[in-house]
Amino acid sequence: MGADIAAGRRSRTAQGLAAGAFLGPATCVVLVTMVAPLLLLARYSANRYSATDLMIEAVTPENYLRFFTDTFYLGVMRTTIGVAVLSTLLCVLFGLPLAWRLARMAPRWKGVCMLGVILPLFIGSTVRTVGWMILLARGGLMDIATTRLFATRLDLMFTPTAVIVGIVSFNLPYLVLTMQSVFDRVDVQLEQAAQALGAPPVRAFWRVVWPLVLPGVAIAAVMCFILSMNAYATPVLLGGPRFQMMAPLLYWEFGTNNNWPFAAALAFILMGTTLLLTVFANMLIPRRYRA
Amino acid sequence: MHDKDAVRSRRRMLLSRRQALTGAVAIVAPLAAPAVIDSAARAQSSRIVLTTWGGDYARLLHENVEVPILQKEGIEVVQDLGDEAPRVAKLQAQRRLPRGASDVVSVQAVASYQLAEMGLLEELDATKVPNLKHALPNLGTATFAPHIYSPQVIIYNPERVPEPPTSFEGLMDPKYAGKVGFPDINYIYAMMAASIYASGTTSDMDKAKDLLVKLNANGLKLYPTTDSAGPPYKSGELNVGLMWLARVVMWQNAGIPVKASFPKEGCVVYISGMVVPKNAPNKEGAYKYINAMLEPSAQQGFAEHMGYLPTIDNAGLSGKVAEQLALPDPAPKLIPPDLAYVSKMQPELAEWWKKTIQHG
Known part of the structure; x- marks a missing residue:
């Protein structure tokens, strides 16, 4: 008996070592490529800006204080959160039925439809945004269509609507793909069983399928939210210079003003806010449904 | 029988994978080799x-x-x-x-x-x-x-603006409300144009700020890139604005109906x-x-x-x-930027622009 326990322990130790050996290289890569730059960025965010020396070594909270004491920057954060929440809600609203339908589709058509969903991802986000610019600009397709049909001009470029449309179109494929695989794992017989016991389809979905897919939907929505919070090309090109979100503001400080310490602080504030809101959103999901 | 088929099919797969890998190496190696040789040669x-x-x-x-x-x-x-x-x-x-x-x-x-x-x-x-x-x-x-180098001029669509503005002040005319604009990245040069109008130099930024606030109130349109400020002259979104003479020529060659008017107070030059x-x-x-x-x-x-x-x-x-590049007669006053002043003021002006004009 004692020998069995010892053998079991040895085997567990060996398994642990093997797992460590396999995980080691990947952990090293993550540490070097992700954690190290973040630490460097954190260090920069405590430095002082200098027009001549780029930055002066210091340990000061002034870059963070500048953000939190200036209503302008807080307003930019509010806009960013508003756009991210709205576009995530729209993505879930549009993506949910699409993903459900895809998951329940006959395999023959599913392949074709999946390709249709993935196809936009073959094109870079900037190129897709340029496509939206052509559609939404004055003299563009939308403008021509509304002028001909309703005799009114439709100037959507450089409006919040254009930004949200752009972000939703960019994030939707990711959300549909994630949720489709979640729906795929839910046994269709469960729905059939619920319906056989007298539940109409909507009730069967709501009482049986929804609790099972909720953790997956939450993950997809969080991914969508993170992508929206960090959107850069869409707000710049479709929102124009007057529509300010955090990522373009960060780039302005980094690329136009060369103020690396403040840009680094903005990066951390954006990352921290996204993380906090993600944790908060997770708390809203009932504990029994969490992943 | 099935097992044999499966083994054979697996072998076929293995072979095909090997062939694919060999093929990939055969394609990539000749492409990569010149880069390696090239970098060694470049060093010498x-x-x-x-x-x-x-x-x-x-x-x-x-x-x-x-x-x-x-x-x-x-x-x-x-x-x-x-x-x-x-x-x-x-x-x-x-x-x-x-x-x-x-x-x-x-x-x-x-x-x-x-x-x-x-x-x-x-x-x-x-x-x-x-x-x-x-x-x-x-x-x-x-x-x-x-x-x-290129002077900053008043750009206009001659089909909709038969008599173009001849100074920065003209851009603030209510008849151009919502039809005046320029690329956002040129903000510092727009401020210099306003400064030249106000006091003949590129370094009177206090007066320039007041003028830009007025221009902003006239429905100033800002564009994210220089290229995106050209097509609006064709679509009717813009009638007048500020632009480099060089760009006016480029857009003319691209079929956009635009012309240049040299402000009588002088033009700041991009160098x-x-x-x-x-x-x-x-x-x-x-x-x-x-x-x-x-x-x-x-x-x-x-x-x-x-x-x-x-x-x-x-x-x-x-x-x-x-x-196309001939300057009008009498020759317009071309004013290079006051480099020392602009260098010193740039961070402050960028902050002001972001908060007052972009956000305003």
Whole structure:
């Protein structure tokens, strides 16, 4: 008996070592490529800006204080959160039925439809945004269509609507793909069983399928939210210079003003806010449904 | 039987995977090999690293300076492309290195002044750049060789604006409400235009701010890139604005109905050129590059394709280009920016612009 326990322990130790050996290289890569730059960025965010020396070594909270004491920057954060929440809600609203339908589709058509969903991802986000610019600009397709049909001009470029449309179109494929695989794992017989016991389809979905897919939907929505919070090309090109979100503001400080310490602080504030809101959103999901 | 089939099919798969891998290596190896050999050869040959803007500018440098002039002398040029601010930051970050990454760097006059003030630039040796004697006065400095320049003009659509504004004040006319605009990145030059209107210099920013606030109240439209500010003149979104003469010419050639009106108070000029960092590994090569970019043939190429005015007195433009780039008679007042003032004020003005005009 004692020998069995010892053998079991040895085997567990060996398994642990093997797992460590396999995980080691990947952990090293993550540490070097992700954690190290973040630490460097954190260090920069405590430095002082200098027009001549780029930055002066210091340990000061002034870059963070500048953000939190200036209503302008807080307003930019509010806009960013508003756009991210709205576009995530729209993505879930549009993506949910699409993903459900895809998951329940006959395999023959599913392949074709999946390709249709993935196809936009073959094109870079900037190129897709340029496509939206052509559609939404004055003299563009939308403008021509509304002028001909309703005799009114439709100037959507450089409006919040254009930004949200752009972000939703960019994030939707990711959300549909994630949720489709979640729906795929839910046994269709469960729905059939619920319906056989007298539940109409909507009730069967709501009482049986929804609790099972909720953790997956939450993950997809969080991914969508993170992508929206960090959107850069869409707000710049479709929102124009007057529509300010955090990522373009960060780039302005980094690329136009060369103020690396403040840009680094903005990066951390954006990352921290996204993380906090993600944790908060997770708390809203009932504990029994969490992943 | 099934097992045998499965093994055979697996073998087929293995073979096909191997074939695929071999095929991939066969394709990639010849592609990668020249890069390896090339980098070894570059280390030994006469190679210049040019850090510059991408797009048309880089292409025209390649077509008009590098291929026809430098390559004939056996000089190879490697272009390192990107925006100006990261380029300046790179030079600042590399200041303590004995050998920097760039031999010659493209910058605007304002940035060249900032870099010179930081002590990062080599003073240009006129004996090694013979063409510098042809460079126009007031455009360059001891550390900055001007390459192209263009006055900022009032751009307008002649079909909708028969009588164009003749001064900055005209842009604030209520008849252009919501139909006036320019690219956001040109904000500092727009402020200089307002300053010139207010007091004849590029350094009266207090008055310039008041004027820009008024212009903003007249429905000023801002565009994220220079290119995106052109089509609105065709679509009817814009009637008037501020733009480089060079861009007006480029857009005319692209079929956009625009013309230039020179403000009577004078025009601020955009100047860009080249500098040599103090820690440039190949300074001799950098001088050769600067000399080549000041050759008349190279300057003609930029005038023809980008509409920039040559920065040398012997460019000898003729035909359609000369006609398009001809300055009106009497010659407009061309005012170079007050580099010291703009350099000092830029961070403050950027903050003001962001909070007051963009957000306003």
